[in-house]
Amino acid sequence: MRYPNGIQKEYRSITNYANRGMTLEEDLNVTNEYYRDRNIAIIYKKPTPITIYKVDYPSRKEAVIREARFKIPSTTDYNGIFKGKYIDFEAKETAHKTSFPLSNIHAHQIEHLRKIIQHGGIGFLIVRFTSFQETYLLTGKDFFNFIDQQTRKSIPYSYFKEVGKKIPIGLSPRLDYLKLIEVNYEIKE
Amino acid sequence: MRYPNGIQKEYRSITNYANRGMTLEEDLNVTNEYYRDRNIAIIYKKPTPITIYKVDYPSRKEAVIREARFKIPSTTDYNGIFKGKYIDFEAKETAHKTSFPLSNIHAHQIEHLRKIIQHGGIGFLIVRFTSFQETYLLTGKDFFNFIDQQTRKSIPYSYFKEVGKKIPIGLSPRLDYLKLIEVNYEIKE
Numbered sequence: 001m002r003y004p005n006g007i008q009k010e011y012r013s014i015t016n017y018a019n020r021g022m023t024l025e026e027d028l029n030v031t032n033e034y035y036r037d038r039n040i041a042i043i044y045k046k047p048t049p050i051t052i053y054k055v056d057y058p059s060r061k062e063a064v065i066r067e068a069r070f071k072i073p074s075t076t077d078y079n080g081i082f083k084g085k086y087i088d089f090e091a092k093e094t095a096h097k098t099s100f101p102l103s104n105i106h107a108h109q110i111e112h113l114r115k116i117i118q119h120g121g122i123g124f125l126i127v128r129f130t131s132f133q134e135t136y137l138l139t140g141k142d143f144f145n146f147i148d149q150q151t152r153k154s155i156p157y158s159y160f161k162e163v164g165k166k167i168p169i170g171l172s173p174r175l176d177y178l179k180l181i182e183v184n185y186e187i188k189e
Numbered sequence: 190m191r192y193p194n195g196i197q198k199e200y201r202s203i204t205n206y207a208n209r210g211m212t213l214e215e216d217l218n219v220t221n222e223y224y225r226d227r228n229i230a231i232i233y234k235k236p237t238p239i240t241i242y243k244v245d246y247p248s249r250k251e252a253v254i255r256e257a258r259f260k261i262p263s264t265t266d267y268n269g270i271f272k273g274k275y276i277d278f279e280a281k282e283t284a285h286k287t288s289f290p291l292s293n294i295h296a297h298q299i300e301h302l303r304k305i306i307q308h309g310g311i312g313f314l315i316v317r318f319t320s321f322q323e324t325y326l327l328t329g330k331d332f333f334n335f336i337d338q339q340t341r342k343s344i345p346y347s348y349f350k351e352v353g354k355k356i357p358i359g360l361s362p363r364l365d366y367l368k369l370i371e372v373n374y375e376i377k378e
Contacts, residue, residue, distance in 0.1 A: 042304050044264055047238040050254060065239060065257040075233055079268060084309030086275040115231050120273030 024093045024128045024135065027175045028078065034173040035082075041178055043080030043087055049073050075112045076123075082178055083187050086121035088113065093128045099154035100127050102147070110147070113140055122185055126167070126177060129157060136164035137180050213282045213317045213324065216364045217267065223362040224271075230367055232269030232276055238262050264301045265312075271367055272376050275310035277302065282317045288343035289316050291336070299336070302329055311374055315356070315366060318346060325353035326369050 028045065035041040054067035076090040090113065092104045102110075105125075116123040123140040138155075142163045146155055165180045181187070217234065224230040243256035265279040279302065281293045291299075294314075305312040312329040327344075331352045335344055354369045370376070 036304075039304070039307070042301070042308055042310075047236040047260075048241075049236040050239065050257075052237075063259055065254060065259075068239075068254040068257060070252055070254075071236075081275040081277075081305060081308045081310045084275070086270040086273070086310075088270075112231070115225075115228070116270060118228070119231055119270045121231075121270045 024091055024126070027135075027169075028091055028126070028177075031173045031175045031177070032078075032080075035178065041080060041082035041087070043078060043082065045078050046073075046075065072106055072108065074108045076109050082122075082181065085185075085187060086116070086119075087181070088116045088121050088123045089126055091126040091128075093130050095130050096154075097129070097131045097157065099156045100129075100160070101154045103153065114144065116140075117144075122181060124181070126175075127160060127164075129160070133169075134160075135167045135169070135175060136160040137167055137177050137184075138164045139184055213280055213315070216324075216358075217280055217315070217366075220362045220364045220366070221267075221269075224367065230269060230271035230276070232267060232271065234267050235262075235264065261295055261297065263297045265298050271311075271370065274374075274376060275305070275308075276370070277305045277310050277312045278315060280315040280317075282319050284319050285343075286318070286320050286346065288345045289318075289349070290343045292342065303333065305329075306333075311370060313370070315364075316349065316353070318349070322358075323349075324356045324358070324364060325349040326356055326366050326373075327353045328373055 025045070032041075032043045032045070035043060049071040050068045051071055052065055052068045054065070056064045056066050058064060076088055078091060079086070079088045081087060090105055090109055092100070094100050094104060113123040113125075117140045125138040125140075125143055126135060127138060128135040138160065143155075146159060146163075165184060167175050167177050167180060170176055214234070221230075221232045221234070224232060238260040239257045240260050241254055241257045243254070245253045245255050247253060265277055267280060268275070268277045270276060279294055279298055281289070283289050283293060302312040302314075306329045314327040314329075314332055315324060316327060317324040327349065332344075335348060335352075354373060356364050356366050356369060359365055
């Protein structure tokens with residue numbers, strides 16, 4: 001969506017940043033849009049990876065995909081830059097009340113996050129427990145501390161409560177996770 | 190494609206890195222795979238952005254996209270991390286012999302690159318002149334120096350020859366653009 005500058009944009013800011021968010025993905029989209037509009041950070045959700053098998057060209061200017069399938073992603077969904085640092089994270093919702101099942105994240109995505117951290121990037125998870133409408137940021141360090149020392153196939157809700165950082169839902173930005181990144185990581189400009 | 194570890198993987202490295210590359214995109218894919226396999230950098234091409242209109246579910250486990258359209262990308266195609274630095278670039282081929290038409294890059298992608306550089310990332314272009322089979326890296330600085338001072342709708346081939354950095358085609362890695370990044374940017378580990 002593109003809007004003209006000025007009042008129209010301001011209007012959009014006031015109404016939409018506050019009201020549009022519903023799912024975690026939507027909340028993150030409006031938050032990242034907020035960050036970009038204010039030049040705080042440049043972070044995007046990556047497009048869903050697909051394999052295209054068939055494309056029709058109904059006219060010279062038009063291409064319509066007629067057969068495609070979803071691919072298992074090799075990377076996390078979100079990445080970008082914040083204060084010169086490479087940012088990379090995966091965001092997931094769960095309806096479970098006692099734990100976050102690790103089956104929600106593909107093995108490749110976990111290994112991707114591990115590598116990002118090895119290379120000096122800031123990698124983390126954002127997990128929403130939809131039953132409680134609570135959203136937590138789990139730093140890469142806390143995430144790997146858990147999965148490297150446990151054989152459990154899920155991370156208990158209590159671990160998020162104790163070790164995770166709860167992200168408050170705000171008006172604008174909707175889900176200010178970068179504030180928690182600033183507090184929990186050493187970020188020098 | 191997934192391969193078992195060990196000999197099989199080594200075999201793949203020897204054969205495919207050298208022979209698979211043909212288009213610039215393929216050359217970059219095998220190069221980035223090489224960088225990832227050797228833990229030099231974690232850089233991926235983003236999936237092509239599409240809007241999905243219709244999905245069929247022929248079985249419980251299967252989803253087939255039956256109608257989708259290509260979207261204009263808001264960002265560049267490639268990003269990732271190298272020695273702790275955020276890397277972001279666009280790669281294009283042109284069959285033109287005297288210049289690289291700027292119409293090959295969307296305005297949003299150019300503004301995206303500009304912002305990445307403002308935020309402390311390493312942003313650049315890789316352009317291949319297919320008629321000469323020559324591939325150039327144009328640093329963000331050199332790219333914006335040109336487009337901010339010119340009203341031309343293309344960048345002359347001579348500018349790439351004089352100011353761009355030619356990327357040699359190698360056996361493995363196929364297109365070692367990160368070597369040029371190391372030389373042309375101050376990268377401290």
